[in-house]
Amino acid sequence: AQSVTQLDSQVPVFEEAPVELRCNYSSSVSVYLFWYVQYPNQGLQLLLKYLSGSTLVKGINGFEAEFNKSQTSFHLRKPSVHISDTAEYFCAVSRVFGNEKLTFGTGTRLTIIP
Amino acid sequence: NAGVTQTPKFQVLKTGQSMTLQCAQDMNHNSMYWYRQDPGMGLRLIYYSASEGTTDKGEVPNGYNVSRLNKREFSLRLESAAPSQTSVYFCASLLRTSGRGYNEQFFGPGTRLTVL
Numbered sequence: 001a002q003s004v005t006q007l008d009s010q011v012p013v014f015e016e017a018p019v020e021l022r023c024n025y026s027s028s029v030s031v032y033l034f035w036y037v038q039y040p041n042q043g044l045q046l047l048l049k050y051l052s053g054s055t056l057v058k059g060i061n062g063f064e065a066e067f068n069k070s071q072t073s074f075h076l077r078k079p080s081v082h083i084s085d086t087a088e089y090f091c092a093v094s095r096v097f098g099n100e101k102l103t104f105g106t107g108t109r110l111t112i113i114p
Numbered sequence: 115n116a117g118v119t120q121t122p123k124f125q126v127l128k129t130g131q132s133m134t135l136q137c138a139q140d141m142n143h144n145s146m147y148w149y150r151q152d153p154g155m156g157l158r159l160i161y162y163s164a165s166e167g168t169t170d171k172g173e174v175p176n177g178y179n180v181s182r183l184n185k186r187e188f189s190l191r192l193e194s195a196a197p198s199q200t201s202v203y204f205c206a207s208l209l210r211t212s213g214r215g216y217n218e219q220f221f222g223p224g225t226r227l228t229v230l
Contacts, residue, residue, distance in 0.1 A: 049218075104158075
């Protein structure tokens with residue numbers, strides 16, 4: 001079974017400051033890794049994904065994440081945040097084989113302070 | 115191409131009432147899912163359906179039933195609603211392929227359910 005830990009439930013950041021949202025996972029098999037974003041009162045949208053290859057992956061809206069296998073982490077970063085980045089962010093994993101099911105973390109609410 | 119649609123968007127029930135949440139997708143996907151989202155809990159899988167005619171329990175199936183009516187539609191039924199089922203419910207779908215390969219789940223906009 002897989003599990004995902006997002007240690008920070010809320011992260012307040014000043015506008016134009018950098019941000020890092022942390023995600024750690026546990027799995028006995030190879031996994032794919034994802035970050036989803038949920039804007040207020042909306043559904044989930046895929047932000048970025050790691051499948052294989054380069055450990056640094058770039059997503060939409062200027063976000064990027066780095067896969068670190070030794071630390072079992074997949075932290076999300078943005079060098080300069082905007083008010084429009086206010087949302088909840090979910091880290092998720094799925095198995096590489098038999099990968100129909102996603103396991104989600106508990107989410108991190110990012111609040112941008114003007 | 116509407117993607118994944120859910121009805122209703124909002125619903126208020128009294129304890130003991132029943133209702134069915136509807137989900138439909140027009141992407142010809144094989145697999146469909148029902149999740150619930152609660153504060154501090156993330157999304158938890160209630161039921162999923164790998165293909166038409168099959169359904170399987172997820173992490174939190176108690177108090178729910180599902181029906182995969184056809185390839186497009188996957189409904190979630192609460193037979194006797196309880197306050198603990200107050201939540202936001204999301205439907206998702208996925209085009210399943212064999213072997214190793216990436217499959218993205220697409221999510222609907224959600225149904226916000228309150229049980230009084």
